[in-house]
Amino acid sequence: MKNNINPTMEQKEQTNTTDELPKSPGRLGLQRFMQNKLAVAGTIILSLIILTAIFAPLLTNIDPTKADLTKIEQPPSSEHILGTDSSGRDNFARLLYGGRISLIVGFSAMMFSLIIGVVTGTIAGYFGGKIDSLIMRFADLMLALPFFVLALTIIAIVDEVTIALFVFVIAITTWPNLTRIVRGSFLTLREREFILSAQALGAKNHRIIFKHLLPNAVGPIIVNATLLMATMIILESGMSFIGMGIPQPTPTWGNMLSEAQNIRILRNHPEAWLPPGLIILLTVLSINFIGDGLRDAFDPRGNKS
Amino acid sequence: MSRYIIRRLLVFIPMLFLLTIIIFALAKAAPGDPLTGKQLDPTVSKEVYEIQREELGLNDSLPKQYWNWLSSLASGDLGNSMYYNGRSVESLISSRLLNTVYLGVFAYLITLAISIPLGIYSAKRPYSILDYTATTFSFIGLAIPNFFFGLIGIYIFSIHLGWLPSQSTMSDPLLTGIPALLDRLHHMILPSFTLALAGTATYMRYVRSEALDILGSEYIRMAKAKGMKERTILYKHTLRNALIPIITLSGYEFGILLGGAVITEQVFNYPGLGMLFIESIMNRDYPVIMSINLLLGATILFGNLLSDILYSVADPRIRYD
Numbered sequence: 181m182k183n184n185i186n187p188t189m190e191q192k193e194q195t196n197t198t199d200e201l202p203k204s205p206g207r208l209g210l211q212r213f214m215q216n217k218l219a220v221a222g223t224i225i226l227s228l229i230i231l232t233a234i235f236a237p238l239l240t241n242i243d244p245t246k247a248d249l250t251k252i253e254q255p256p257s258s259e260h261i262l263g264t265d266s267s268g269r270d271n272f273a274r275l276l277y278g279g280r281i282s283l284i285v286g287f288s289a290m291m292f293s294l295i296i297g298v299v300t301g302t303i304a305g306y307f308g309g310k311i312d313s314l315i316m317r318f319a320d321l322m323l324a325l326p327f328f329v330l331a332l333t334i335i336a337i338v339d340e341v342t343i344a345l346f347v348f349v350i351a352i353t354t355w356p357n358l359t360r361i362v363r364g365s366f367l368t369l370r371e372r373e374f375i376l377s378a379q380a381l382g383a384k385n386h387r388i389i390f391k392h393l394l395p396n397a398v399g400p401i402i403v404n405a406t407l408l409m410a411t412m413i414i415l416e417s418g419m420s421f422i423g424m425g426i427p428q429p430t431p432t433w434g435n436m437l438s439e440a441q442n443i444r445i446l447r448n449h450p451e452a453w454l455p456p457g458l459i460i461l462l463t464v465l466s467i468n469f470i471g472d473g474l475r476d477a478f479d480p481r482g483n484k485s
Numbered sequence: 486m487s488r489y490i491i492r493r494l495l496v497f498i499p500m501l502f503l504l505t506i507i508i509f510a511l512a513k514a515a516p517g518d519p520l521t522g523k524q525l526d527p528t529v530s531k532e533v534y535e536i537q538r539e540e541l542g543l544n545d546s547l548p549k550q551y552w553n554w555l556s557s558l559a560s561g562d563l564g565n566s567m568y569y570n571g572r573s574v575e576s577l578i579s580s581r582l583l584n585t586v587y588l589g590v591f592a593y594l595i596t597l598a599i600s601i602p603l604g605i606y607s608a609k610r611p612y613s614i615l616d617y618t619a620t621t622f623s624f625i626g627l628a629i630p631n632f633f634f635g636l637i638g639i640y641i642f643s644i645h646l647g648w649l650p651s652q653s654t655m656s657d658p659l660l661t662g663i664p665a666l667l668d669r670l671h672h673m674i675l676p677s678f679t680l681a682l683a684g685t686a687t688y689m690r691y692v693r694s695e696a697l698d699i700l701g702s703e704y705i706r707m708a709k710a711k712g713m714k715e716r717t718i719l720y721k722h723t724l725r726n727a728l729i730p731i732i733t734l735s736g737y738e739f740g741i742l743l744g745g746a747v748i749t750e751q752v753f754n755y756p757g758l759g760m761l762f763i764e765s766i767m768n769r770d771y772p773v774i775m776s777i778n779l780l781l782g783a784t785i786l787f788g789n790l791l792s793d794i795l796y797s798v799a800d801p802r803i804r805y806d
Binding site for chain 2 (some may be wrong): 317318320321323324325326327328329330332333334335336337339410414417418421422423424437440441446447450453457460461464465468469
């Protein structure tokens with residue numbers, strides 16, 4: 181008895197090539213996703229942004245960290261398409277390379293938070309009882325501090341911020357949201373007949389969790405992980421904006437925006453701060469559209485509006 | 486009902502204690518203690534510091550230190566700032582708190598004033614131009630980092646049009662009476678709209694989907710069938726029921742606003758609690774950082790408590806035992 185309603189990506193691709201078979205849930209989901217124009221547009225735009233970040237060295241041959249104090253805050257020219265920043269670094273190169281850091285930070289922080297969230301949520305939702313209330317009380321407590329504030333507090337305690345440490349900090353401040361979602365779906369699934377029958381057949385805990393519960397909870401987990409990545413990108417940019425994120429001269433979109441705290445740059449050089457802001461907006465918008473598309477694809481009953 | 490409230494309170498109090506433990510742990514994990522800065526003075530011998538440490542209780546066991554900290558907390562003593570030469574944390578916080586409260590209340594009013602009418606009307610005419618505009622706005626509102634929105638606001642309304650001030654709370658501290666109030670409001674327009682952005686976008690989606698649900702429900706069809714006026718249906722039945730999630734969310738919204746104020750205040754140089762927080766982070770002023778954490782955490786826990794209770798009051802269908 182397979183209850184694999186929500187297949188993985190590979191299964192989606194497989195179903196794509198076998199035309200004669202009856203429509204599998206995965207194929208139906210893919211179809212629903214493809215019908216959602218915004219989700220498709222989001223996928224295309226996000227892919228383009230990722231590609232420009234990956235192929236940054238092909239698009240510019242300027243080193244994004246190379247400062248030139250003789251050429252600070254220059255207006256756009258053929259050499260520097262978006263001008264230079266307050267340390268004479270090329271804005272266009274920083275925009276492209278910054279995408280790498282911002283996207284990697286967002287993605288790895290999301291993955292990290294996802295792992296903590298799924299593990300704690302699984303334990304809480306499956307075993308229940310004391311361990312459940314312990315985990316959930318702790319999660320509530322973490323949620324009681326705005327994660328921006330908590331992350332900044334931890335940053336203030338540690339001496340030097342590296343990218344890995346930064347990822348760790350924003351991940352350990354955001355996991356409780358996922359814990360709640362995983363726990364919630366486990367709680368409802370746990371009472372369903374197929375789990376009862378698996379238990380009656382004497383299936384071990386780990387088999388029930390990995391074979392029956394997790395595959396059925398994959399939908400909400402993926403959707404929320406997608407949306408979480410958007411949150412992470414905003415969080416990174418916000419912390420870098422106030423100078424408490426990824427340290428300079430490493431380029432990130434948030435670091436570029438922090439230049440606009442200087443009223444002179446804000447006034448005279450919109451070409452320096454407008455592009456990173458717009459690209460953050462575009463990235464987050466695309467991710468949110470993809471998340472909504474995935475939600476509809478996984479849960480056909482949910483799309484009523 | 487009252488049993489639920491009592492049970493919810495019984496959860497709230499231990500949570501508050503746990504919060505103090507976590508904040509105490511964070512404070513202990515922070516490098517340095519109140520004497521670190523003063524130790525640089527070479528004319529004072531090490532023994533003097535040892536005596537002072539002993540007097541301040543810094544050599545006690547951790548549980549004892551926690552207990553001492555908690556009891557001074559209970560009497561309203563939050564300690565002294567390490568950066569502002571021993572100025573008390575209470576005076577620092579109270580000098581800024583009110584500004585943030587004004588900003589938060591103003592932002593919340595903006596959120597309600599925009600999201601409720603727009604949400605209701607987009608539900609009334611789904612897929613109309615207004616609905617699409619409102620939906621687009623809410624998508625962008627949720628995706629734009631609020632500090633970037635603030636920067637654009639300053640760029641357009643302060644730098645280019647010159648309509649709105651972009652810094653501080655008042656242009657002249659000597660103003661009094663009505664002109665002072667107007668000046669303050671004028672200074673609050675940009676920051677409060679920036680702060681209100683995300684909440685407005687979220688609320689609009691809530692009101693819209695809630696109102697759509699209600700408009701499709703049986704009792705609205707019944708009301709239509711018996712010939713009730715559309716206005717009455719919209720205001721008396723739909724609006725009132727669609728407001729339930731809004732009222733109950735207000736407790737949570739409080740926390741979101743406080744968190745958002747941290748970065749918004751930084752953009753607009755608005756001297757509130759958020760800016761004090763960032764300054765303290767930059768100066769590694771741990772007593773102030775921890776006190777603000779405690780204040781925010783306690784406020785948010787209280788807001789959540791309030792939301793849960795309001796929810797149980799507003800929707801009697803929900804049972805808790």
